[in-house]
Amino acid sequence: MDLQFDPGSFKDPDGRIFEYQGNIYRTLSASAAERMRARVADGTLAALIDQGLLIDSELVGASDVGLADADLGETVMRHARIPVLTYPSEWSFDMLRDAALVTLDLLQQGLERDLMxxxxxxxxVAFHDGRMKFFDTLSIDDYTEGAPWDGYAQFCREFLFPLMLTSYRGIEFQPWLRGSLSGIPVRTFARLLSLREKLRGPVVKHVVLQAKLDRSFADTDTEMRSSFKTMKFSKPMIVANVAGLSKTLRKLSYEAGDSVWGDYASSHSYSAEDATTKRQFVDQAVDHLSPSTVVDLGGNIGDYSFLVAPKVDRVLCVDIDPACINTLYRRIRDGGPTNVVPIVGDLLNPTPALGWNLTERRDLFERIRSESFFALALVHHLAIGGNVPLPRVVETLHRIAPSGVVEWVDKQDAMVQRMLRNRTDVFADYTWDVFRTELERRFNIVKTVETHDGARRLCLLEPR
Amino acid sequence: MVSFMRLNLTHVLINKHSKSPGFAVGRFPLRVLIAACGLVTLSSPAHAYIDPGTGGMLLQLLLGGVAGVLVIGKLYWLRIKEAFQNIFGGGADSEESKDSNSETGN
Structure with missing residues (x-):
């Protein structure tokens, strides 16, 4: 039987994710199946799904879906498919904050039902259908009276501290979360803050004191867990902590002070005529190629992603600038197309495979491969900004998708001139002829259109 | 093999005349306050799916109010006491007490 277990789903002995005949399932241990049946019976799962907090999930009989011989027990859970899973290091500020709020909301509602x-x-949490949704149903467990919230420190490391780092210090959190799958440790984070920041109420509580206690007692052999019951630690204390965290998170502000691209839409070099030409070209290219999936590389705030979203199943909009992706996410959240996936990603240094055996989290290219790509006003950043030779640029574009639209930006273009203003021009091979030759090695150039008085060229590329 | 000492405040409360140096805190006001709170439930620890982290657990106790503050105070007190015992030759007793209150895990 062809069951493909997700290599990143192994930590919880209660169940693993697998794919079977195009559907996504989760195995359930006997106790997990019992718990989930109870959550279905008392309406918890339905309520969380209805509110958009939890991904669509249902219990199905293993034999009813052709899994009778798979030795998985009587019941499995079927989940909605998340076509492209993105990771916290690829989210923007508001995406991580919304993921945090979803987690807290779920916990708060769970506690009301004696769940944890x-x-x-x-x-x-995953970005799915235009919003952040919780998908690890097996994390929903029974609440034991008097027990603490075991996930509190983890919540701080993976949500609160990265968001505080960006909000208070103006340092984007993405590289930190890419560097560590378990977030920012409390003692590390405490060292990153200035005295002024350490005087803020939430910082005193969640950072300074937590770090101090951790530093003082992490190496003791003392078992502390039993103290919670003894001290009559109770649910309202967790509820109060969760409410406080929620309030703190909502108050964090995000100012993309150093964003190069946040204001790109109003500062780019397109005349109204060129902009119209470009939009028409992209629109017609999608009609011609009719891809079901598109990846918009260097997609900025998603203007071209939005343009073609109604014509395709899915658009992945990848941009290096977290501020742009944040703007894009807000546009989607505020009623934009839900089949656009915002991704913070650097093509010169894409998210690598990470975690156990390097299979726990998959690399960016493996996840964003699509039927067509857009590489609009991108090639000069890779070739001149990143010193990547044109043949390699084209090779990588082809690796990501077999067809697409690419924009050539000539050396005489104002943007390229600005990139070269303080450097030696070592890019003798950065010419349209070289680029066209490389394109023709891997694609069929269906048509080209010039803009910017010939300084730029849009190319429609078919599979060769 | 890892041995660990369990901090059980009920134990402190009940064993007023304990000879165990680890819990012989006769003049410490903690037990009086706890007694006033009526916290005498014996408990067995439920295990967590993930490591809740020392700082994370203790902070929740602290945020939990007076009783939590007392637990933290107790932990600091034990630490000070241990330091004194190490300086004034009580180290051997302390080890013995640790063993007498220990559980063995792996």
Whole structure:
């Protein structure tokens, strides 16, 4: 039987994700199946799904879906498919904050029903259908009276501290979360803050004191867990902590002070005529190629992604600038097309494979491969900004998708001139002829259109 | 093999005349306050799916109010006491007490 278990789903002995005949399932241990049946019976799952907090999930009989011989027990859980899973290091500020708020909301509602989340990792949440949704149903566990919230420190490391780092210090959190799958440790984070920041109320509580206690007692052999019951630690204390965290998160502001691209839409070099030409070209290219999936590389705030979203199943909009992706996410959240997936990603240094055996989290290219790509006003950033030779640029574009639209930006273009203003021009091979030759090695150039008085060229590329 | 000492405040409360140096805190006001709170439930720890983290657990106790503050105070007190015992030759007793209150895990 061809069951493909997700290599990143192995930590919870209660169940693993697998794919079978195009559907996504989760195995359930006997106790997990019992718990989930109870959650279905008392309406918890339905309520969370209806509110958009939890991904669509249902219990199905293993034999009813052709899994009778798979030795998986009587019941499995079927989930909605998340076509492209993105990771916290690829989210923008508001995406991580919304993921945090979804987690807290779920926990708060769970506590009202005597339930608990047994962990609080950001990897339990995914961007799906235009919003952040929780998908690790097995994290929903029974609440034991008197027990603490075990996920609190993890919540701080993976949500609160990265968001505080960006909000208070103006340092984007993405590289930090790419560097560590378990977030920012409390003692590390405490060292990153200035005295002024350490005087803020939430920082005193969640950072300074937590770090101090951790530093003082992490190496003791003392078992502390039993103290919670003894001290009559109770649910309202967790509820109060969760409410406080929620309030703190909502108050964090995001100012993209150093964003190069946040204001690109109003500062780019397109005349109204060129902009119209470009939009028409892209629109017609999608009609011609009729791809079901598009990846918009260097997609900025998603103007071209939005343009073609109604014509395709899915658009992945990848941009290096977290501020742009944040704007894009807000546009989607505020009523934009829900089949656009915002991704913070650097093509010169894409998210690598990460975690256990390098299979726990998959690399960016493996996840964004599509039927067509857009590489609009991108090639000069890779070739001149990143010193990547044109043949390699074209090779990588082809690796990502077999067809697409690429924009050539000539050396005489104002943007390229600005990139070269303080450097030696070592780019003798950066010419349209070289680029065209490389394109023709891997694609069929269907048509080209010039803009910017010939300084730029749009190319429609078919599979060769 | 890892041995660990369990901090059980009920134990402190009930064993007023304990000879165990680890819990012999006769003049410490903690037990009086706890007694006033009526916290005498014996408990067995439920295990967490993930490591809740020392700082994360203790902070929740602290945010939990007076009783939590007392637990933290107790932990600091034990630490000070241990330091004194190490300086004034009580280290051997302390080890013995640790063993007598220990559980063995792996």
């Amino acid at each position: 989340l047994k962990d609080a990792t950001a990897f339990n």
